[in-house]
Amino acid sequence: MNIATWNVNSLRVRLPQVLDWLRDKAPDILCIQETKLKDEDFPVQQIESSGYQVAFSGQKTYNGVALLTRLSIEDVETDLPGLDDPQRRVLSATIGSLRVLNLYVPNGQEVDSKKYEYKLKWLEHLVDYVKEQLSSNSHVVICGDFNVAPEDRDVHDPEAWRGRILCSEPEREAFKALMAVGFHDVFRKFEQPEGAYSWWDYRAAAFRRNMGLRIDHILCSDKLYEYVKSCEIDKEPRKLERPSDHAPVVADIG
C-alpha cells in the first residue's frame, strides 16, 4: 500500500504533472495540498479518467486539500472539531481499514504574528482531533504539509533558521505533542541521505543549491509502524518546468 503527499501549489497549474506522476508511480493514495480551487472548479473528470476516486475540500485562491485513491472513499470529514475555520485545510477519510488524514497546516508567516497564533491554536485542536480519530480506528496515517521542520537535520542551515517560522520551538513542541499521541515519522524509520528536504524556495536557486526544509510528512500510528516498508522524497517533479516548490513524499505502509 503506497501513500503519498504533495503540496502542488495550484492544482490548476500542476494538474498535468500530477496526472503524469500518478501514471508513473501509481500510488494507492495521494494527498494533495494547496489546490487553490473552488469545489465547482475541481477537475473531477480528468482525475477519475486516470483511475482514481477523489474527495476534496476547496476554496477560492488559497488552501484547499484533496484525496485521490484507487480504492473507495468513506466517511469524509473536512473540519477540526471546535475550530470554526473557513480555511480548507483538512480532509479525513476511511479507505479500506485505514483512516487517512490529509492536512495543510497553516504557515504562520512570522513568529508571534497573528497567523502564528492561529497556527499554534490550529495545532492544539489537531492533537485533540487525532486522539479522537485514534480512539475509533488504530490504523491512522497523517499526511500533509505540516509547515514544521521537526529537527535541525531537516533544515539546510539550522543556525540561520533557528527560532524562525517553521523551526521555532513552540512549533516543534506542537509537532512532538502530535507524535506523543502515538505516531511515528515514517521517513525516519529508514536511513536517509544527508540534506533530505521536501521544500525549496523558488528564489535564489534554492533547489539547485539544495537549500531546503523537510516540512512535508507522513506519520503512522503505533499499530502500523512495524509494517512500513519504505519512505522517500521524490525530487524528480521539482526538476520539471514550472514545478511546485514542494516535492512528493511517498511511503509503502505495507
Place this chain on the structure above:
DNA sequence: ATGGCGCGCGCAGCGCGA
C-alpha cells in the same frame, strides 16, 4: 541588503507562501 520566485486575481500591483 528581508528581496529574490511563483501563484491568484484581474489587468496593476499586491497578498501570500515558507
